[in-house]
Amino acid sequence: xxxxxxxxxxxxxxxxxxxxxxxxxxxxxxxxxxxxxxxxxxxxxxxxxxxxxxxxxxxxxxxxxxxxxxxxxxxxxxxxxxxxxxxxxxxxxxxxxxxxxxxxxxxxxxxxxx
Amino acid sequence: xxxxxxxxxxxxxxxxxxxxxxxxxxxxxxxxxxxxxxxxxxxxxxxxxxxxxxxxxxxxxxxxxxxxxxxxxxxxxxxxxxxxxxxxxxxxxxxxxxxxxxxxxxxxxxxxxxx
Numbered sequence: 001x002x003x004x005x006x007x008x009x010x011x012x013x014x015x016x017x018x019x020x021x022x023x024x025x026x027x028x029x030x031x032x033x034x035x036x037x038x039x040x041x042x043x044x045x046x047x048x049x050x051x052x053x054x055x056x057x058x059x060x061x062x063x064x065x066x067x068x069x070x071x072x073x074x075x076x077x078x079x080x081x082x083x084x085x086x087x088x089x090x091x092x093x094x095x096x097x098x099x100x101x102x103x104x105x106x107x108x109x110x111x112x113x114x
Numbered sequence: 115x116x117x118x119x120x121x122x123x124x125x126x127x128x129x130x131x132x133x134x135x136x137x138x139x140x141x142x143x144x145x146x147x148x149x150x151x152x153x154x155x156x157x158x159x160x161x162x163x164x165x166x167x168x169x170x171x172x173x174x175x176x177x178x179x180x181x182x183x184x185x186x187x188x189x190x191x192x193x194x195x196x197x198x199x200x201x202x203x204x205x206x207x208x209x210x211x212x213x214x215x216x217x218x219x220x221x222x223x224x225x226x227x228x229x
Contacts, residue, residue, distance in 0.1 A: 031215060043158070043204060043219040056216055091158065095215065101146050101165055101208070103217060107157040 002026040004106035006092050012112045013082055021077045021109045023092030031095040032075045033103060034067065036060070036088040043091065049075065082113045116141045116207050120220035127195050128228045135190040135223050137205030147188040148206040148217065149179055158204070164188060175199070200227045 005024045013019050025032050034046040048055040049067055066078045075094075079086055089110050093103040117140040127133050139145055149161040162173025169181040179190045188205060205220045 033216065035217075042221045043206075043217075045216040045218065048216050058216075093217075101215075102148075102160065102163060103208070103215075105150075105158040105160075110155075 002104075004092055004094055004104050006090075006106040006109050008109060009107065010110045010112075012114065015084055015113055016081050019079050019082055019111065021079075021090050021092075021111070023075045023077070023094075023106055024073050025075055025092065025094030026096075026104055027073075029094035029096050029104075031055075031103075032067075032069070033093040033095075034077045035091045035093065035105075037091065037108075038085075038088045046077070046090075079111075082111075084113050087111055087113045116145065116209050116218045118205050118207050118218055118220035120203075120205055120223050122223045123221070124224045124226070126226040126228060129197050130194050133190075133192045133195045133199070133225070135203050135205075135225070137188045137190065137220060138186050139188060139205070139207040140186065141207055141209055143209065144183070146208040147179075147181060148208070149173065149177070149188075149190050150204045150206060150219075151175075152202045152204065152222075154201075161190070161203075195225075195227055197227045197229065200225055 007022045032049040035043050037043045045058050047057040047061045064080045068076050089108045091108045092106040095103045119138045147164040150158040161177050162171050164171050164181045172178050177192050202222045204222045206217045208217045
C-alpha cells in the first residue's frame with residue numbers, strides 16, 4: 001500500500017538555524033498538507049498546498065515558514081530561523097483528487113530546537 | 115469555522131471491557147469525520163472515517179463509530195478492549211473544500227488499559 005514518507009525522522013538544530021523537512025507524498029496525489037504537534041498537545045494545521053500554490057494557511061504559518069514542491073515527488077517545509085517553540089512533531093499528509101477525501105499522514109519528523 | 119471537542123482527556127478501562135470515546139464537532143454542513151490513533155512517539159494511524167451513507171462505520175482493530183447528526187457527535191466504540199489499544203485517540207473533522215480541506219483535530223483522549 002502506498003505511504004507518505006518523511007525525512008529525517010528526527011532533527012536537532014540550534015535556535016536561529018534554518019531547517020528543511022522533507023516529505024514524499026503518495027504518487028498521483030494532488031493535495032498536500034503540513035501539520036504540527038507540540039509534545040502533549042493536539043495536532044494543528046499549518047498549511048495546505050494545491051496546484052503549486054498555498055491554498056490555506058493557519059496563523060502559525062508566519063513568514064518564517066515556507067513550503068515548496070521542487071519536483072514531482074517532494075514536498076518540503078522550510079523554517080528559516082528556528083525558535084525554541086518550533087520544537088514539535090511535524091506531519092506531512094497528502095490526498096488524492098477531489099472526491100478522494102482521506103488524508104494520508106506520514107510518520108512525522110520530530111524537530112528539537114536547542 | 116470547524117471545531118472538534120473531545121470531552122474526556124483521559125479514560126481508563128479494564129482489559130476486556132467495552133469502550134466509548136466521545137467526539138462532538140462543529141461544522142456548518144455535513145462534515146467528513148475521522149478517528150486516528152497515535153501510540154507514543156509514533157505517527158497517526160487512521161482507524162475509520164465517515165463521509166456519507168450508513169451512519170455506523172466500521173474500522174480497523176475492531177473499532178466502530180456512529181455519526182449522529184442531531185447530536186453533532188461521532189463517538190468511537192469498541193466492545194472489548196485489548197491492552198494494545200492503550201494510546202492517544204484523536205477525532206478530526208474536515209469540511210468539503212475544493213482546494214484546501216484542512217483537518218481540525220480534537221485535543222485527544224488518552225486511553226489506559228488496566229490488566
